[in-house]
Amino acid sequence: MILPDETLRALIGYCLHRAQASTNLRFKTALAAHGLRRTTFSCLSLIIENPGLKQGQLGEALAIERPNLVKIVEDLTCAGLIRRETSKTDSRAYALYPTDEGTARFTEAMVTLRMVDTVVTEGLNAAEVAALRSALEKVEKNASRISEAAD
Amino acid sequence: MILPDETLRALIGYCLHRAQASTNLRFKTALAAHGLRRTTFSCLSLIIENPGLKQGQLGEALAIERPNLVKIVEDLTCAGLIRRETSKTDSRAYALYPTDEGTARFTEAMVTLRMVDTVVTEGLNAAEVAALRSALEKVEKNASRISEAAD
DNA sequence: TATTGTTATACTCTATAACTATA
DNA sequence: TATAGTTATAGAGTATAACAATA
Numbered sequence: 001m002i003l004p005d006e007t008l009r010a011l012i013g014y015c016l017h018r019a020q021a022s023t024n025l026r027f028k029t030a031l032a033a034h035g036l037r038r039t040t041f042s043c044l045s046l047i048i049e050n051p052g053l054k055q056g057q058l059g060e061a062l063a064i065e066r067p068n069l070v071k072i073v074e075d076l077t078c079a080g081l082i083r084r085e086t087s088k089t090d091s092r093a094y095a096l097y098p099t100d101e102g103t104a105r106f107t108e109a110m111v112t113l114r115m116v117d118t119v120v121t122e123g124l125n126a127a128e129v130a131a132l133r134s135a136l137e138k139v140e141k142n143a144s145r146i147s148e149a150a151d
Numbered sequence: 152m153i154l155p156d157e158t159l160r161a162l163i164g165y166c167l168h169r170a171q172a173s174t175n176l177r178f179k180t181a182l183a184a185h186g187l188r189r190t191t192f193s194c195l196s197l198i199i200e201n202p203g204l205k206q207g208q209l210g211e212a213l214a215i216e217r218p219n220l221v222k223i224v225e226d227l228t229c230a231g232l233i234r235r236e237t238s239k240t241d242s243r244a245y246a247l248y249p250t251d252e253g254t255a256r257f258t259e260a261m262v263t264l265r266m267v268d269t270v271v272t273e274g275l276n277a278a279e280v281a282a283l284r285s286a287l288e289k290v291e292k293n294a295s296r297i298s299e300a301a302d
Numbered sequence: 303t304a305t306t307g308t309t310a311t312a313c314t315c316t317a318t319a320a321c322t323a324t325a
Numbered sequence: 326t327a328t329a330g331t332t333a334t335a336g337a338g339t340a341t342a343a344c345a346a347t348a
Contacts (some may be wrong), residue, residue, distance in 0.1 A: 003201050003212040007261070008193055011268050012284060013178045017189070019287040020171035021214060021339095022294035027164045038168070039315075042159055050154050056329060061154040063172065065317060070331060092324045092329040110158070117162050120293045124286060132290075133163060135275060135283040136170040142271045143173035190338075207306065219339065221308060243306040243347045 012139070023120050030116050034109040035079065039064065039072050044098065044106050047082055052095045054087065081105055163290070174271050181267050185260040186230065190215065190223050195249065195257050198233055203246045205238065232256055 008014040024038070031041050042062055047053060059069050073096065076082045081102030087093040098106070121129050159165040175189070182192050193213055198204060210220050224247065227233045232253030238244040249257070272280050 003197060003204065003208055005193075005197055005200065005212060007200055008196050009284075009288075011264055012272055012280065012287075013174050013264065013268055014193065015284050015287040015291075016167070016171045016174055018214070019291040019294075020167045022291045023164045023167055026294050037314075042156075042165065045159050046154060046156055049156065049158055053154065054329075057154055061156060063169070064315090066330070067318080067332080068316065073330095087329095090325075090329080092322095094330080113162055113164065117164055120290050121163055122293050123289050128282070128286060129163065131279070131282060132286040133160075133166050135279060135286075136163075136166040137160075138274050139271050139283075140166075140170040140173045142273050143170075143177050188337075205306080215338090216340065217307070218309080218341085224307095238306095241306080241348070245307080 016139070023116075026116050026120065027113060030112045031109060033112065034105060036105070036109055039068075040076055040079075040081075041106075041109060043069075043072050044076060044081055044102055047076075047096045048098045048103055048106055051097050054093045054095060056093070058096065076102070167290070174267075177267050177271065178264065181263045182260060184263065185256060187256070187260055190219075191227055191230075191232075192257075192260060194220070194223050195227060195232055195253055198227075198247045199249045199254055199257055202248050205244045205246060207244070209247065227253070 027038060031037060036044070039062075043058055043064075046058055046061055050057075055069050055073060056066065058064070058073075059066050064072070073082070073084070073094075077084060080099055083097050083099055084094040085097065087095050121132075124132065178189060182188060187195070194209055194215075197209055197212055201208075206220050206224060207217065209215070209224075210217050215223070224233070224235070224245075228235060231250055234248050234250055235245040236248065238246045272283075275283065
């Protein structure tokens with residue numbers, strides 16, 4: 001028995017929530033197989049792409065508050081996936097670098113995630129997936145722009 | 152200074168997460184102004200659309216585990232937005248109905264949310280919004296279908 | 303024996319205030 | 326005084342196991 005939720009479906013915000021909740025479960029399972037969570041995975045990705053970056057920059061890029069980064073960075077460090085060096089120009093800050101194991105782990109996880117991505121976009125052609133990505137980025141910018149205005 | 156996150160942006164799952172996180176903040180603020188949270192709001196909507204439904208059906212329709220519904224239903228009841236009646240055909244179950252105040256509150260909140268929805272979809276024409284909604288529902292179904300297969 | 307709702311519990315993510323050590 | 330990272334804490338959402346009452 002299926003209950004109607006037409007009213008909620010009219011809201012893009014609700015559709016976004018449902019789609020994200022659904023895909024998030026898949027990504028979570030896929031990442032867990034590699035000993036990663038969504039947050040540790042995305043931080044690891046950014047550190048690989050921007051070796052030497054500081055925690056503050058990491059948090060800004062991923063929209064993660066600084067206090068919440070502490071455990072994420074600690075988990076990645078303890079797992080041997082990144083290493084921290086005190087910055088030579090500013091001894092308050094840490095520069096974050098991937099280890100070889102971190103890079104390898106990320107590459108493996110990425111293969112799995114690309115497969116998940118392929119499956120969840122089944123039934124959409126390349127142009128439709130591109131349009132979806134573009135629309136999502138516009139929505140994200142619109143919502144964060146409002147956020148700035150409200151500050 | 153903007154750090155590249157091209158690798159992550161290639162994943163629809165990541166774009167979905169970022170867009171949802173961004174819009175969710177807006178919806179959260181909008182709902183708080185009406186004394187509601189995302190969960191209480193969507194439950195209230197479903198109860199209005201399907202008066203007399205049971206908690207179990209509510210949870211199934213909204214993908215909320217039963218234990219997690221207890222507080223949501225309690226909050227809505229204490230706020231005077233819904234009422235619970237023991238089902239006449241099954242005294243284990245409660246039938247949930249909206250109160251007049253609940254219906255009124257929902258209508259008010261919906262006006263605000265539609266405005267938020269309009270703003271976050273700025274720059275997308277009607278066809279693009281429709282395509283976005285359609286793509287999101289396909290992705291949601293694909294991901295939950297995999298979920299069923301994994302059970 | 304199965305189901306409805308409940309309790310207890312735990313984990314993740316998120317958010318804010320206050321602290322420390324450097325700049 | 327401002328900034329980088331930290332600690333402490335709290336709230337919201339989500340997940341599972343075990344229980345009582347009822348079917």
